Amino acid sequence: MANPIDFYFDFSSPYGYLASTRIEAIAAKRERSVVWRPILLGAAFKITGGQPLPTIPLKGSYAAHDLARSARLLGAPFKLPSKFPIAATAPSRAFYWIQDRDPALAKQVAQALYRSYFAEDRDISNPEVTGNVAAKLGVDKGELAQALNDPAVKERLRNEVDAAIERGVFGSPYIVVDGEPFWGSDRLDQVDRWLESGGW
Amino acid sequence: MANPIDFYFDFSSPYGYLASTRIEAIAAKRERSVVWRPILLGAAFKITGGQPLPTIPLKGSYAAHDLARSARLLGAPFKLPSKFPIAATAPSRAFYWIQDRDPALAKQVAQALYRSYFAEDRDISNPEVTGNVAAKLGVDKGELAQALNDPAVKERLRNEVDAAIERGVFGSPYIVVDGEPFWGSDRLDQVDRWLESGGW
Numbered sequence: 132m133a134n135p136i137d138f139y140f141d142f143s144s145p146y147g148y149l150a151s152t153r154i155e156a157i158a159a160k161r162e163r164s165v166v167w168r169p170i171l172l173g174a175a176f177k178i179t180g181g182q183p184l185p186t187i188p189l190k191g192s193y194a195a196h197d198l199a200r201s202a203r204l205l206g207a208p209f210k211l212p213s214k215f216p217i218a219a220t221a222p223s224r225a226f227y228w229i230q231d232r233d234p235a236l237a238k239q240v241a242q243a244l245y246r247s248y249f250a251e252d253r254d255i256s257n258p259e260v261t262g263n264v265a266a267k268l269g270v271d272k273g274e275l276a277q278a279l280n281d282p283a284v285k286e287r288l289r290n291e292v293d294a295a296i297e298r299g300v301f302g303s304p305y306i307v308v309d310g311e312p313f314w315g316s317d318r319l320d321q322v323d324r325w326l327e328s329g330g331w
Numbered sequence: 332m333a334n335p336i337d338f339y340f341d342f343s344s345p346y347g348y349l350a351s352t353r354i355e356a357i358a359a360k361r362e363r364s365v366v367w368r369p370i371l372l373g374a375a376f377k378i379t380g381g382q383p384l385p386t387i388p389l390k391g392s393y394a395a396h397d398l399a400r401s402a403r404l405l406g407a408p409f410k411l412p413s414k415f416p417i418a419a420t421a422p423s424r425a426f427y428w429i430q431d432r433d434p435a436l437a438k439q440v441a442q443a444l445y446r447s448y449f450a451e452d453r454d455i456s457n458p459e460v461t462g463n464v465a466a467k468l469g470v471d472k473g474e475l476a477q478a479l480n481d482p483a484v485k486e487r488l489r490n491e492v493d494a495a496i497e498r499g500v501f502g503s504p505y506i507v508v509d510g511e512p513f514w515g516s517d518r519l520d521q522v523d524r525w526l527e528s529g530g531w
Contacts, residue, residue, distance in 0.1 A: 189501040317517035
């Protein structure tokens with residue numbers, strides 16, 4: 132069995148959302164699986180001096196335009212959320228807690244969370260909203276609410292973020308194929324070719 | 332005759348160089364012409380807080396890897412210059428001075444300057460080097476050396492940079508097709524589709 136693809140993303144990252152609508156299909160073509168790895172980019176931004184793209188002068192208005200245009204091209208529903216960016220702590224903790232119980236369900240929840248935020252303008256930084264999205268897919272809302280404040284779950288997310296930064300992850304999406312890193316949703320065509328050819 | 336495509340770039344920008352190897356072929360397919368517009372990104376970086384990508388922690392080493400990989404995919408010769416970034420004043424002034432005399436020659440000189448810097452590691456920020464590159468294509472080296480210090484030529488470049496920033500240009504490459512802006516060499520496939528379809 133070939134190595135799985137690592138898909139790092141921040142739930143607050145619109146280009147991460149765009150990539151999330153394509154990554155599984157690209158991997159499936161080459162019979163690869165994808166490990167979804169939500170992270171909190173704030174820690175990496177402290178190192179790179181980065182800022183969320185849509186908040187930067189000039190670049191910000193371009194990014195809003197580019198995101199809408201790229202989403203249309205992909206056929207992905209998209210609306211820049213009225214609250215942006217957000218701290219993605221609640222959805223990220225929820226993801227890992229669910230993943231430890233049911234990995235396939237965790238991906239479905241991640242996709243639903245991303246859609247809620249970037250297509251339906253629901254503030255998933257609110258633990259209540261994250262809980263509602265997960266509950267619709269069968270997650271026990273009460274148990275999840277407790278998990279979001281569980282020190283072990285908090286540490287789980289911290290460890291994932293630390294490991295990602297240790298590995299050099301500094302943006303979202305950030306995809307690793309057989310050790311080869313690709314940053315940005317605009318590198319998915321290269322990811323596709325890399326999977327096809329094994330590199331160039 | 333359809334509108335020409337505006338191709339903004341900084342001679343110090345490696346992704347601008349990659350785009351320069353593709354832009355004419357993409358335009359020619361749709362019978363469009365390209366207006367090359369070298370600028371100095373430093374002025375825009377003051378507004379956006381931007382820095383040359385390869386100088387940023389984490390992102391820098393990724394960018395060096397990504398550039399080499401993208402260049403291989405395009406079949407473009409590439410070597411990150413030993414002196415990087417540079418102030419692209421001399422090659423940019425040279426370009427506009429030549430363009431006012433012979434637009435087709437100016438493009439050839441621009442392509443040769445980019446190749447000299449990003450494939451042959453020659454420091455084109457040195458007016459002598461820029462002069463030698465242009466002279467090989469038939470430009471009078473003595474006249475060019477004088478032009479690089481001519482207040483009118485200096486002002487010509489300043490005006491071009493001001494007009495670009497006024498228009499919202501903040502990066503390199505930055506391509507405008509019928510009023511539609513595209514930032515980054517990774518948007519050239521979208522530029523291609525936009526030219527084909529008139530938008531989406």
